[in-house]
Amino acid sequence: MAHKSDLIATDIQAYLKSHEHKSLLRFITCGSVDDGKSTLIGRLLYESKMIFEDQLSTLEADSKKVGTQGGELDFALLVDGLAAEREQGITIDVAYRFFSTDRRKFIVADTPGHEQYTRNMVTGASTADVAVILIDARKGVLTQTRRHSYIVSLIGIKHVVLAINKMDLVGYSQQIFDTIVTEYREFASQIGLENIVPVPLSALRGDNMLERSSATPWYQGPTLMEYLESVEIEDDLQHRPFRLPVQWVNRPNQDFRGFAGTIASGVIRKGDTIRALPSGRTSKVARIVTHNGDLEQAVAGQSITLTLTDEVDISRGDVIAAAASPPAVADQFQATIIWMHEEAMLPGRPYLIKLGSRTVTGSITAPKYKVNVNTLEHLAAKQLELNEIGVCNLSLDRAVAFDPYTDNRETGGFILIDKISNDTVGAGLLSFALRRAENIHWQALDVNKHARAGLKGQRACVLWFTGLSGAGKSTIANLVEKRLHSLGRHTYTLDGDNVRHGLNKDLGFTDADRVENIRRVAEVSKLMVDAGLIVLVSFISPFRSERRLARELMQPGEFLEVFVDTPLEEAEKRDPKGLYKKARRGELQNFTGIDSPYEAPEKPEIHLRTALSSPEAAAEDIMNKLRDAGMLYPADELSGL
Structure with a gap:
């Protein structure tokens, strides 16, 4: 029994x-x-x-x-x-x-x-x-x-x-x-x-x-x-062009190298010609490997590992596609964004963009418009709030393979992730690549950054001073520049107040405008470093995301974050411009430290506690750090750069 x-x-x-x-x-x-x-x-x-x-x-x-x-x-x-x-x-x-x-x-x-x-x-x-x-x-x-x-x-x-x-x-x-x-x-x-x-x-x-x-x-x-x-659900994924976002390069030994992932659309057969994107290299399918053995063909929804007849450089995040009908490759798009976070979407702020198995950094422009989903009206907007939907331009730090969302959900949909908190803050649908993504290229120049810096007898870098208003950023930056000038170094100071008289005079002090303010200054700083200068940037720059954006524009070792750390009580006591008093009276909106947050650096290269030392001592401390880091080379030591 x-x-x-x-x-x-x-x-x-x-x-x-x-x-x-x-x-x-x-x-x-x-x-x-x-x-x-x-x-x-x-x-x-x-x-x-x-x-x-x-x-x-x-x-x-x-x-x-x-x-x-x-x-x-x-x-x-x-x-x-x-x-x-x-x-x-x-x-x-x-x-x-x-x-x-x-x-x-x-x-x-x-x-x-x-x-x-x-x-x-x-x-x-x-x-x-x-x-x-x-x-x-x-x-x-x-x-x-x-x-x-x-x-x-x-x-x-x-x-x-x-x-x-x-x-x-x-x-x-x-x-x-x-x-x-x-x-x-x-x-x-x-x-x-x-x-x-x-x-x-x-x-x-x-x-x-x-x-x-x-x-x-x-x-x-x-x-x-x-x-x-x-209800008959059209299984049209199998009838669309083949797409395999690569999730993992499987190499258990020297004799086997395969590319694993779940087929997003289409059918693949042994012997088919494929194209790897974004590189564009082609090859043929040698094997279709699964846990239960090799297959002659595989279809959308199946998890497989492909081996190829040629050694093709393919990494996680690349897309293997049918050679005859590959996806497009671009780094700038028009996209529909659905904002899903309590903190508003800030144009220009860098976010992580996860498209399939690829994660890149990207930023969003101010919305072309947002949609009133109740009336379908297109409304003007500078940013997107929680649950709002808008059409924006999206710029990535590298080219990716994609299909319009209407053609393929898997290769046309993406999520946005906050780089600091790692929270998912939005979802997006790619519409089309922007034409300028295809016809704008970086112009290579024979005289480079190292040559320009060598001629000046120095190493180009950015000293990024951040801290509350009244912390002493501009005062200390001015003293440091005087010391560098006396040593014959070539410098330039970008001060928050001065820049707002010209380059950024169109910007206010909302969170969105602060982000754009720092984005522009970071790009100018990058150009000045490329010119071989030592750049001193003195901005409150309250958000970690934007300071990280500035850092990522530079080469390793070129960006030195200087945290001018002054307690709010001390900064208010100094109040050299009377701004704290106005903010407390409600005459200044979005003032950092009062009704707008300041996110202190977590690991600055230089940390100055100005309540404990004079501006002169702080400036000398910076000079010593620059010497210890080898940033102040004499001219004859830079001849080989």
Whole structure:
């Protein structure tokens, strides 16, 4: 007689086998607050027998405790797992659930209805094939309905179920249903949504969920489950050009070198000619290696390792593509940005851009416009706030392979990451490469930076003075320049106040303007270093990100951060320009240290505590550091540079 554990194992294997060849549908539910999204998903889980006995017992107990459904099961409690959600009766996070029927497997994302959680909705929509957009039959098409529909269209979801819920509360009125459908279709046509299937529902009572309801004899369409089980999702990824973003160069020994990744689109066969981007080198596929052995061909969605017939220099982040139809390569783009962080997007600030398996540094220009997703109007904007969507130009520090997002989600979508906190702050969709990315090249010059510095008998570098207003930056920088000048060194000082009289006179003191202020000064500093000068930059430069940007423009050893560290109390006491007094009276907005933050350097090359020493002593300290670092070579020692 078979042991009980063996029987259980056999049942599990049979269960897994029965699911092995079912197709998988990913869908998202969205709509306004209290439209019944969580109840709808809970009903689907309940009816598809995807709830364990202990979960059902807990649901029954919780439903009685909450008492919102008159003693009936409150299916929303199956999904609203966060305590904060149960207390408020709303969904604030993306809740993913798996369930299965005899015909198909499903992963559903229940996304927030509140406008402030639009970023969560974007996350849920990014991998979905179908969107179930709920509308409360009592309320009709709302602002948030339009917002979510616009995002669904933007993300590229082509199939929409218009789930008009709570029909039981309007007497199952066909007139109300038809009016809502007509209004929604008019809006949907403006944003390119065409494949719309409207269904009258009562998620709480189960009307038209799994079986057609006798309460809506006038409705002849599919039930919600019938549609989800039968909707044909075009598997057009296999019919698109081959793309393999390289995630890992697999070299376990000297005899094997392969390029591993998940196929983003297309089909690859042994012997096919490929092109590696951005280098453009070509080769042929020697083997298609998987964990279960070699394949003759592989398709979109499969994880593989390719070996090639030639030694081609390919690294993580490169894209292996069909040689006859490769992606474009560029470093500047027009892109749609969806901002997902509490801190606003600042034009010019460097962010990490993750596109596929490639991570590069990039910056965003001021938006060409932002979109009012409620009215579809294009509005002027200098930056993007939380949940705002705008069209901007994007500039990267190197060329990458890409496809427009409308052609390929995997090679056209990206995320933005804050370089300091490592938080994901936005998502983006590439539209097209900017023409200037292809026709502007760096002009090579015979007389270089080392030659110019050698002629002056010095090493070019930047001394970047940062600190609060009144810390003594300009005073110390002036003393250092006088000492360098007396030694015959060639210098130039860029002072914050002086630069704002000319180059940056168009900038104010908002966070966005401060970022642009430092970006321009950093670029000018780079040119002056290229001229062989010792550049002294005296700017508050309150943000670490922008100081890092300046550092990254220079070669190693050329950028010396000088932190003029003065406590706020001491700086206010000095107040040489009377600015702190004005800021305290509310006459100056966005003043660093008062109502705008200062981010102190974490590892400056030179740290000066001016409350403990005089400006002259601080200047001498800098000179000694420069000598110790070998920055003050006499002319005859630089002849070989």
